[in-house]
Amino acid sequence: MEMLAPLIFLALLATAGFLFYKKASLIKKTILLGKSEIQYEQPAHRWKQVLLLAFGQKKMFKNPLVAFLHLIIYAGFIIINVEVLEIVIDGITGKHRVFLPYIGSFYTYFINVFEILAFGVTVVCVIFLVRRNVLYIKRLSSNDLAGWPKTDANLILVVEIVLMSLFFLMNGADQALQNLQVAHYAPTGSFIVSSMLVPSLSQLSADTLLLIERSAWWLHIIGILAFLNYLPYSKHLHIILAFPSAYFSSLEPAGKMKNMPSVQNEVLYAVDPSKAPTDATPPATFGAKDIFDLNWKSLMEAYSCTECGRCSAACPATTTGKLLSPRKIMMATRDRLEEVAQNINKNTNFIDDQKTLLHNYISVEELRACTTCNACVEACPVSLSPLDIIMELRRSLIMEESNAPSEWNNxxxxxxxxxxxxxxxxxxxxxxxxxx
Amino acid sequence: MKVNTMAEMMASGTMPEYLFWVGCAGSFDQRAQKITKAFSLILDKVGISYAILGKEEACTGDPARRAGNEFLFQMMAYQNIQVMNAYGVKKIITTCPHCFNTIKNEYPELGGNYEVIHHTTLLQSLINEGKIILKEGGAFKGKKISYHDSCYLGRANNIYEAPRKVLEILDAELIEMKRCRSNGLCCGAGGAQMFKEEEPGTTRINIERAEEAVATGAQIIASACPFCNTMLTDGIKNKEKENEMAVLDIAELIAESMA
Known part of the structure; x- marks a missing residue:
């Protein structure tokens, strides 16, 4: 068994890594189906945005209380990963608490920090579950989230609570085993949260405690690996993609719309034919009818959106009962992307499915309700732009389909x-x- | 008072410092014309050298572009840039945030490079320079004024302070609406909504905004955009508060208070 455990662990780790890599590659490939009109200039300014928006969560602090709660989960997630590193090394080497002999009394200090954070994460996850399911905070209980998205959100919170509980149980059982001076369980000192479990755990026999400690240890790491693989299917992918999204968010004044050089030239050649090159070919399409016509930045943003709904809570159309909801624009784009990804996965190349983002996923009425006020972009903690998608679809509606209300035609x-x-x-x- | 056109100026061999871009609302809409007149009165009083394009001015193309009609936008932009470049225009002032945004942010990559200034920003610098002097005990002294952020000035171009700074000299009580500055609620006109019926919903955007305006208890809602002005005026009428509160452009407030 002692030889077998590291092998099983390595197999699990490799499988989880491979599956994650495979799904992540597919998502990357799907995102890159979009047009490549990305702006890379001013990298220093862009890194600053990553620091402020993604790392620093500056815009979250428009609502300080929620920002603080979110920060606890975020800090917990990042810092507790140090402990996960030890768990992974333990798993591979078959050792137990591999860092302990090297840092001695600091070890207790570190685990205490992790435990305090883990406790904070647990409490905040409970608060967030209450906000979603008991208090019915408007943006967290709107129709946009009916069905799977609501389940997804609750599942993430429940899984985090379970993972944190396993962490405490593992540490608690460990301390009880130390008290019984069971081999392999070197003294670590008392841990601030899990020590509270020790009195009740001490009622149990050493064998039962070993079973609990080992089960909690394995379930905890299996849970983490499973969660890693759940990410790409979930809105929780924002923990990764928020960073590139902040990097690529627009540095220009929000009011500036993306130019269409193809149309600019068409008009120029029409008024001054002498300027037209002899091989001038008109662009194939105007605006976006489907995800292929959108910029890959927009597609990445669709995967990055965590469906928090701050955009829709700020949107003048959504709040006055119009069909449009900027959050739904992002969700619809991701749904269509997933459908296209599956299509490509199945058929190697995309086979026309007689569907498009425009009409099948986003309706004309939704698009027509937008006032281009930029409230959605401003409200988004990482400045994702539902507006970019809306405008590209509007362009397709008008220029490809001549689909305008009669007042606009006038x-x-x-x-x-x-x-x-x-x-x-x-x-x-x-x-x-x-x-x- | 005589408002010169660029053509007249050119014929007389002079060039004004500023082109005053009036915009379609400011030119044709009866309510917005009052804003245009008030602002040109200020320019005249302060002695700023300016001219308008008159018949040579055309829609910037903002509503066309935002509705999705890029062809029409490009046509209008081309035409306007040709005219302005022919006159060698360097500085533009405008009372419309939509014209401001389009000329400032979207014309440069089409060949139109100008310094574009919104009238609230110009008014702020004129006040700072001491060029705008107000009457003693002006009409708005002690009145409650609430400023409505225009999306195309605020979120679109980060101009939040200038209009507020201008209002400060009126010695009035400035009250913010619940949603203001970067959280400001749209009036409902942008994105070419001004030119079509609103999509079906539970209420109209301008009515929702008017409710917030009414809730401040202000006697005056200060606007900096002719479209916001129209939308809020309609919203306040809908709330039957038109006798208790007025929607006035910042240029009108200043023009009326100047010595």
């Missing part, structure tokens, strides 16, 4: 013929000046 023809969105004579444009 507006267009007024702008074109009278140089103003209303039907006034351009001759009257300066009439106001005569009235002063």
């Amino acid at each position: 507006t267009f023809s007024n702008i074109e013929n009278n140089f103003a969105p209303w039907k006034f004579s351009p001759e009257d444009r300066e009439n106001w000046a005569k009235e002063i």
Whole structure:
């Protein structure tokens, strides 16, 4: 058994790593189906955004209480990983608490820090479950999340509570075993949280305690590896993709819309044919009808979105009962991406499925409700842009399908013929000046 | 008072320091015309050298682009840039945040490079320079004023302070709405919504915003965008509060208070 355990552990680790790598590669491949019009300039400024938005969670602090709670889970996640490192080394080498002999009394100190954080994480996860399922915080209980997304959110919180509990149980049983002076369980000193479990655990026999300690240890690490593999299927993927998303978020004024050089040139050649190159070919499509036409930044953002709903809570359309919800735009884009990924996985190349992001996943009515006010982008803690997706789909609607409400068609023809969105004579444009 | 056009200036062999980009609302909408007039009065009083394009001005293309009609936007942009470059325009002031955003952020990559200034920013610097002097005991002294952030000035271009700083000199009581600055609620007009019926919902965006405005108890809602002005005026009428509160552009507030 002593020889077998590290082998089983290595097999588990390798399997989990391989499966994660495979799924992550597929997601990367799917994201790169998007257009490559990404801006890389000003890397220093971009790293600053990663520091402020992703590491520092600056925008989360618009709501300090929730930001603080989220920070506990986030800090817990990052710092407790040091302990996971020890667990992994223990697993591979077959040793127990491999760091202990090297750092001596500091060991107790470190584990105490981990335990305090783990306790904090547990408490916050409970609070978050209450917010979602008892208090019904509006943005966490809206229709966007009906079905799987709600389950996903609760599952993440429950799994985190279970993992933290296993961590405490493992440490508690360890201390009880130390008291019985069982071999391999070297004295670590008392741990701040799990020591509270020791009195009740001490009622049990050494064999039972060994079974509990080993089960908790294995379940804890198996749980972590399983959770790692759950990430790519879950909204929780934000813990990874928030960082590149912050890096690539726009550095330009939020009001600036992405230019379409192809259309710019079309217009230029129309007014000045001498400028048109002889081999000028018109662009294949205008705007985005499906995920392939979107920038890969938008596609990455769809995978990065953790469905917190701050965008929709700030959206003037959502809050006045319109069909549009910026969070749903991100979720719909990811759903379509997943569908395309499965299609490619099955058929090697994408086989037309007679579906598109526009119409099948996002309706005309949703797109028409957007006021381009940028509240969604501003509200997003990592500045994801549902607006970019909305605008690209609007472009496709108008320029590919000529699908506009009649009022907009009138507006267009007024702008074109009278140089103003209303039907006034351009001759009257300066009439106001005569009235002063 | 005479408002010159760029063509007239050029004919007389002079060039103004600023082009005043009036915009479609400021040119044609009866309510917005009052803002245009108020602002040109200020420019005149302060002695700023400016001219308008008059008949040569055309829609910047903002609503067309945001509706999704990039062709029409590019046509308008091309036309406007040709006209402005022909006059050698260097500095532009505008009372419309949508025109401001488009010319400032979207025209440069199409060949139109200008220094673009929103009128609230210009007013702030004129105040700082001591060029705007107000009457003693102005009409708005002690009044409650609440400023509504225009999305295309605020979130789109990070201009939150200038309009507020301008209002400070009125010696009024400034009250913020529940959602202000970067959290400000849209009036409902942007993204070409101004030009079509709102999509079905439980309420209208401008009514929701008007409710917040009414809740401040302010007598004056200060705006810095002709479209916000229209939307909020309608919203306040809907709440039947038009006798208790008025929506006025910052230029109108200053013009009325100037000595």
